Amino acid sequence: MATLFTPALTPSYPLILKSPHGRLLDLRQPQVMGILNLTPDSFFADSRVTSEQDLLTRAEAMLTVGAATLDLGAYSTRPGAADIPPEEEKARLLPAIAALRRAFPEVFLSIDTFRASVAAAALEAGADLVNDVAGGTLDADMFATVGRLRAPYVLMHMRGTPQTMTTLTDYPDDLVLTLLRQFRDQLVALREAGVTDVLLDPGFGFAKTSAQSHELLRRLPELAVLGQPILAGLSRKRLVYQPLGLTAEAALNGTTALHMLALQGGARLLRAHDVPEAVQAVRLFQAVFPA
Template identity: 70%
Template structure:
């Protein structure tokens, strides 16, 4: 069944995304999104960035390792994270995006934000994609802004806010059924707002316990029924390290394991801290299950 999922989702006709300047991001084959976290309190200390030079070194290393997208965020979404103002978020993320765009003009860049104003300014300086952890629930202007800007949008499932989502893990009905309904409703609103290119993110760890996240990972092929590329953000999260009695710093091997499962279950984009290892994982899964790609 896992082999079938990987093969059947490979050539979906809705796996290409139109970005700025007419460029196309091709997700017919799985790709890797590298995380560049601009917050001082990232849950994974190894991803904290010290300076602009450090940022550019990391960006270059990720691109050389094979990242298709660099995802930059200035608002921490770890459970219980401190809320910051839009101005502080902009001060963190906009200069960083501008620096990375200047250094790597051909790279696909994504801004990790739930605020429409941050997204709009990020796109104005050359960012390609909006990655919204809230699915439009934390800023009523986000969908209209994404539609007006005409850029791809990552639609994630989350309940509550980063400050209280850990208390939002009780689901009355079936978890995956709720996610499918959520995505259908949100997609209708996005399309009505003029957004045409969407990536789905089930939101592993966002208002979901490790047990729920593993169930979601196992049932990921059910989201393929929506006909859109799926992003899996599993890197070094609690669903990886807690069952193993580890920490985020020691969770690389577990991350490779769950990323492999996600790819076999149809994920087209892996959002990771460790790009080289994820790229190797993608290549080996494709070599095994999609030999024609070699």
């Protein structure tokens, strides 16, 4: 007899991502990506890194409790965030990569950027993966750049820009079907560019209302037809705290609840501000649904 909470079937595609520097990210079991914000205006104030020592302290704490990878962001993508030039993004990002490489040579580093020039500079400085919130839609050179540098890539769904996305939530066709069509075409383009290691991120909260994000989470297993591992970025977002009448600062418990639903839907990587709690969710998921 089927149970209500049956996790998505184990995928048949490769789940070990290889960095251009030889480092590996093993997603045969679900893992956690710790968020390190190098911006002064990220939506969750407690996630903002204030100095190099703060960066290293946060990174060590995340790695100690079980983060498999760290995600560095130097451009805030919260709704209505200020636009900054690529030079400023690189000035925030490259010293952080250098500091982390000195302190943690083997850590698998993800770079949260939608700009090909920033991605190239970061990869050449020692980053391992490009996490593109725009899925290549804001920089025509992104796919070719990632392919040339042989980097794994997170393909996320978004419409517009961080400054306009909240006005672009009308989906005339079925929401999931829209994502499937766009991802399908982008995956073809990525493969033509030589990109072979791709994670899909449905883009919770990006050009989607809270209700649309909830629908997307409920229907997450439908994305498995594309044959790629899924990253879920739910941590402390509006879709968590808005239905509860809370703020991002009070959304840890709600985030953990939705992390479990994402794992049941097939997510292989949880992008989280609160790494200990996300790791606990993964371990409990594995205890209830052993491989």
